Amino acid sequence: MSKVGETTLILDLSALEHNYNYLRSQINPGTKFLGVVKAFAYGSDIVTIAKKLKQLGADYLAVAYVSEGVLLREAGIKTPILVLHPLASNFDDLIAYCLEPSIYSRNILNQFLEVAKAKQQSDYPVHIKFNTGLNRLGFSENDTDFIAEETKDNGSIKIVSCFSHLAASEDINERDFSLKQINSFKNLSNKLIDALGYAPMRHMLNTSGIINYPEAQFEMVRSGIGLYGYGNQAEVDAQLKPVATLKTIISQIHQIDANESVGYNRAFKSDGAIKSATLPIGHADGIGRQYGKGKGFVTINGKKAPILGNVCMDMIMVDVTGIDCQEGDEVIVFGPKKSAERFASSANTISYEILTAISQRVKREVINQ
Numbered sequence: 001m002s003k004v005g006e007t008t009l010i011l012d013l014s015a016l017e018h019n020y021n022y023l024r025s026q027i028n029p030g031t032k033f034l035g036v037v038k039a040f041a042y043g044s045d046i047v048t049i050a051k052k053l054k055q056l057g058a059d060y061l062a063v064a065y066v067s068e069g070v071l072l073r074e075a076g077i078k079t080p081i082l083v084l085h086p087l088a089s090n091f092d093d094l095i096a097y098c099l100e101p102s103i104y105s106r107n108i109l110n111q112f113l114e115v116a117k118a119k120q121q122s123d124y125p126v127h128i129k130f131n132t133g134l135n136r137l138g139f140s141e142n143d144t145d146f147i148a149e150e151t152k153d154n155g156s157i158k159i160v161s162c163f164s165h166l167a168a169s170e171d172i173n174e175r176d177f178s179l180k181q182i183n184s185f186k187n188l189s190n191k192l193i194d195a196l197g198y199a200p201m202r203h204m205l206n207t208s209g210i211i212n213y214p215e216a217q218f219e220m221v222r223s224g225i226g227l228y229g230y231g232n233q234a235e236v237d238a239q240l241k242p243v244a245t246l247k248t249i250i251s252q253i254h255q256i257d258a259n260e261s262v263g264y265n266r267a268f269k270s271d272g273a274i275k276s277a278t279l280p281i282g283h284a285d286g287i288g289r290q291y292g293k294g295k296g297f298v299t300i301n302g303k304k305a306p307i308l309g310n311v312c313m314d315m316i317m318v319d320v321t322g323i324d325c326q327e328g329d330e331v332i333v334f335g336p337k338k339s340a341e342r343f344a345s346s347a348n349t350i351s352y353e354i355l356t357a358i359s360q361r362v363k364r365e366v367i368n369q
């Protein structure tokens with residue numbers, strides 16, 4: 001892997017291809033695959049990842065917000081895009097850019113029907129979201145007749161799929177709850193299909209759902225974190241390859257004597273003589289203050305260097321006592337050998353959070369395209 005001269009997030013597209021193929025191998029050949037690229041493709045590079053997923057054969061893409069879908073369309077991506085959380089104020093853009101809304105409430109349905117009609121749309125593709133227990137977004141069970149009545153003889157929209165989302169697909173202890181959600185979705189979707197008189201696609205599984213509930217694939221699955229190389233459980237992690245590696249370099253090395261301190265608020269005070277390295281990466285780049293005071297560590301020349309004191313906006317200082325290193329040497333924050341999941345767990349969080357936290361200021365470099 002290439003050497004970097006500044007803080008860089010290296011994106012390995014051959015890892016993305018490997019993960020895509022692995023996830024595909026876990027589903028039936030006829031099941032469609034939706035790649036989730038919300039939040040800048042889990043903090044990586046939304047356009048690069050979306051283009052590669054299209055090339056690999058993904059049937060659908062999903063983003064959270066309309067503005068993310070607009071980015072993809074402006075980059076020339078023509079794949080169908082599901083917007084998971086559209087807001088009524090974005091409906092003009094949504095239609096202008098041919099993005100497909102998740103319709104999750106009576107309010108949103110009515111507002112979308114109005115806009116679609118005013119814009120003289122016919123059969124505009126929409127996706128009906130059901131709440132089966134996550135209690136976040138979605139229609140409830142007794143809304144199916146309402147949905148059918150409102151949409152059946154209304155030519156401006158067409159329901160192309162209905163879907164739901166598991167609350168704890170990665171947690172084996174919640175298996176009964178997940179099975180209950182799956183069963184309830186089955187009943188709901190059947191009810192909707194009966195009321196509509198036609199059968200939209202159905203989908204329910206995210207990455208851990210694909211692994212743990214293969215019987216609930218229906219016509220499509222939606223994978224995000226797995227594509228980026230994380231499986232929420234060790235056996236799955238072992239099959240996947242992290243796409244993103246976060247590297248930086250040593251800007252300066254200091255000898256710190258006993259009773260000196262390092263960084264803001266003197267949060268680290270030295271008992272004895274140590275050696276510190278200052279790195280050009282801080283909380284504005286995504287390394288939150290929760291990683292400070294010895295919790296998080298980076299790897300320098302194969303050795304662990306814990307973060308000293310408080311994380312600054314643009315820098316961290318790490319303990320390199322006993323590590324053979326020099327100014328300009330490469331530093332790995334996370335990557336294939338020391339995963340983002342492990343880095344995240346040092347501050348009690350998860351891979352999803354550290355990946356999506358890496359800010360737009362950090363340079364992206366794409367390899368193995």
Ligand SMILES: *Cc1c(COP(=O)(O)O)cnc(C)c1O
Pocket residue numbers: 036038084165205206207208222223224225226
């Ligand atoms: C984010 C999201 C996904 C992807 O979940 P992963 O655990 O990253 O695979 C799927 N469906 C919905 C509704 C989501 O919000």
